[in-house]
Amino acid sequence: MIDLDSPEEVAGMRAAGRAAARVLADLRARVAPGVTTGELDAAAGELMRLHGCESACLGYVVGRLTYPGRVCISVNDEVVHGIGRPDRPLVPGDLVSLDVVVRKDGFIGDNAATVPVGAVAEPLRRLCAATEDALRAGIQAARPGATVGDISHAVQSAVQPLGLGIVREFVGHGVGRRMHEEPQVPNWGKRGTGPRLVPGMALAIEPMITLGSPKIVMDPDGWTARTRDGSAAAHFEHTVLITAQGAEVLTLP
Ligand code: MF3
Ligand code: CO
Numbered sequence: 001m002i003d004l005d006s007p008e009e010v011a012g013m014r015a016a017g018r019a020a021a022r023v024l025a026d027l028r029a030r031v032a033p034g035v036t037t038g039e040l041d042a043a044a045g046e047l048m049r050l051h052g053c054e055s056a057c058l059g060y061v062v063g064r065l066t067y068p069g070r071v072c073i074s075v076n077d078e079v080v081h082g083i084g085r086p087d088r089p090l091v092p093g094d095l096v097s098l099d100v101v102v103r104k105d106g107f108i109g110d111n112a113a114t115v116p117v118g119a120v121a122e123p124l125r126r127l128c129a130a131t132e133d134a135l136r137a138g139i140q141a142a143r144p145g146a147t148v149g150d151i152s153h154a155v156q157s158a159v160q161p162l163g164l165g166i167v168r169e170f171v172g173h174g175v176g177r178r179m180h181e182e183p184q185v186p187n188w189g190k191r192g193t194g195p196r197l198v199p200g201m202a203l204a205i206e207p208m209i210t211l212g213s214p215k216i217v218m219d220p221d222g223w224t225a226r227t228r229d230g231s232a233a234a235h236f237e238h239t240v241l242i243t244a245q246g247a248e249v250l251t252l253p
Pocket of ligand 1 (some may be wrong): 057058060067072081099100110221225
């Protein structure tokens, strides 16, 4: 588990978080009808150079698979870990989730947002707003003395009354010098359970929410997770640092 007790480590995580946020902000601005997801992936590479960081996704190995993109780009029913393609132009009405994970001077910053392409249907806009609200609720619950389960419960409580689906196969996580560290941060759970939060912990909180059933299927590429029922999904994520005062969001531009 990451435990940032030196000021240098905290400074490193702050710088990585800020770089990840700047890349995401600049990338969001490029989302438009006609732009392909392959072009967005290439643009992400240039933006990372510009902001003095590199992709932590490109070349990321899970089992016998190696991730081929610089960022994860997931459209409509794709939930997470979609791969940009030159033959996938965005069209008005699409919902695009951008997940940007960068490494800067050895530290990781991880953040994601779902962006509408042109005018999107009202239920999709509500899905995005609800997912961002759930992230905010999770962040508010993250303070010293609370537990990981308090974050999980806050996210779940924000989503459940709206009748939306909470994806179970993927969870938030600790962040540090590696992208995925202990503890896991599920988007559902009970108050007071799980590891206790202490100053110096860095966590990625990342609700993945669906308009229909939360069940997912994996594409043959081994990475792209999409909803089984074809319903749209949204994904918002911030990296936060637990401090004596509460949660400091590291992924702000
Ligand atoms: N934010 C994603 C995660 O925490 C990023 C995955 S990058 C990939 O799982 F290379 F694994 F796709
Ligand atoms: Co993450």
